[in-house]
Amino acid sequence: MTAAPRFSFLTTAYQTENLIRSTIDTVVGQTSDDWELIVVDNGNSDEMAAIINEYAEADPRIKLVRHENRGYVGGVMSAAKHATGDYLCVLDSDDQLMPGFCAAVGKFLDANPAVDAVSVDAYRFENDNDDLPAGYLRSVGVKKRPDPAHRLTMTDILAGYVPYYTAAIRREVWDAVGGYDPGIPGVHESVIIWLRLVPEYDGRVLPQRLARYRLRMDSLTRDPEKIDSFEAELVRSYMAVMPLKNPDERAALDQTLRTIRYWKHIRHARLALLEGDDDSARKNAREAFAQRKTVRAGAVVLVVNLMPGLMRSVHPIKQRVERVFGHAAGKLVARVKG
Numbered sequence: 001m002t003a004a005p006r007f008s009f010l011t012t013a014y015q016t017e018n019l020i021r022s023t024i025d026t027v028v029g030q031t032s033d034d035w036e037l038i039v040v041d042n043g044n045s046d047e048m049a050a051i052i053n054e055y056a057e058a059d060p061r062i063k064l065v066r067h068e069n070r071g072y073v074g075g076v077m078s079a080a081k082h083a084t085g086d087y088l089c090v091l092d093s094d095d096q097l098m099p100g101f102c103a104a105v106g107k108f109l110d111a112n113p114a115v116d117a118v119s120v121d122a123y124r125f126e127n128d129n130d131d132l133p134a135g136y137l138r139s140v141g142v143k144k145r146p147d148p149a150h151r152l153t154m155t156d157i158l159a160g161y162v163p164y165y166t167a168a169i170r171r172e173v174w175d176a177v178g179g180y181d182p183g184i185p186g187v188h189e190s191v192i193i194w195l196r197l198v199p200e201y202d203g204r205v206l207p208q209r210l211a212r213y214r215l216r217m218d219s220l221t222r223d224p225e226k227i228d229s230f231e232a233e234l235v236r237s238y239m240a241v242m243p244l245k246n247p248d249e250r251a252a253l254d255q256t257l258r259t260i261r262y263w264k265h266i267r268h269a270r271l272a273l274l275e276g277d278d279d280s281a282r283k284n285a286r287e288a289f290a291q292r293k294t295v296r297a298g299a300v301v302l303v304v305n306l307m308p309g310l311m312r313s314v315h316p317i318k319q320r321v322e323r324v325f326g327h328a329a330g331k332l333v334a335r336v337k338g
Contacts, residue, residue: 006034007102008085012075013093014042020093024055032102038082041066042075073189076180087168096212104210105168116173116201119163122211135209136164146205152198159252165190166211173201191237231260262291
């Protein structure tokens with residue numbers, strides 16, 4: 001009887017035929033071979049199936065599951081159902097691993113066998129360009145180097161410290177918290193899983209960048225309605241744990257909700273300004289400043305009150321405004337993998 005692998009990577013693939021090879025290659029390239037990869041062709045794509053079968057024929061650790069499109073969560077849960085590993089690791093079909101992921105996480109688990117979940121930091125990259133200077137954790141506001149000796153707390157997660165989604169989660173713990181199926185409509189699975197996990201189980205974060213997170217700036221971050229919907233998911237995810245009795249947890253949640261509202265009003269001020277709706281721009285700028293009295297918000301208030309026309313007419317300045325607000329949206333989306 002073949003022993004179960006230590007790590008099962010769960011990959012749901014839909015319309016990423018042009019990217020899936022690079023994802024699989026980084027799994028095959030692991031310096032430790034104690035893994036399996038379950039790829040769900042989440043849409044019955046003949047092209048996708050042909051690509052996965054090509055790899056599966058060369059390496060029996062790679063398995064293909066095919067069915068109609070069940071959505072992202074449905075695809076991940078389908079992969080989990082077919083996985084046999086001790087630890088489950090979600091890996092999106094456009095993201096990648098560094099060669100030492102399995103070795104480093106496995107070494108930590110060997111030294112800390114009671115730990116239930118281990119996340120990592122990740123490089124960020126756009127398309128196939130070089131890695132960006134700031135890693136995932138820095139991009140979501142984590143300023144201190146993660147201490148793997150620190151057990152994650154509810155306050156950590158409520159404060160916006162959502163670990164990178166490709167984490168090794170013990171199979172029994174994954175099942176106990178419901179995996180990526182939140183059972184609640186309109187929430188984000190990669191936030192809910194940590195909110196359910198940390199109160200009862202031991203979760204840690206390694207400081208090494210052991211994965212690569214692709215920023216696809218052509219999708220969510222350029223669609224205002226999708227960003228609004230995404231923010232609403234975040235808010236519902238955090239509110240799902242209410243009521244909170246711990247004052248530190250309540251304070252952390254309040255600050256996070258203020259941050260979400262801040263970026264929403266900053267973005268809406270920008271859009272209104274560029275569309276010539278000065279009244280709406282002023283209102284949203286003031287709302288942003290009320291949530292967080294930052295230099296950025298103060299500057300936006302000043303601009304929309306004193307020289308909104310200049311901001312629209314001077315093209316280089318307009319481009320600068322678009323870059324600033326585009327970056328703001330990118331930071332928001334990077335908080336959790338969506």
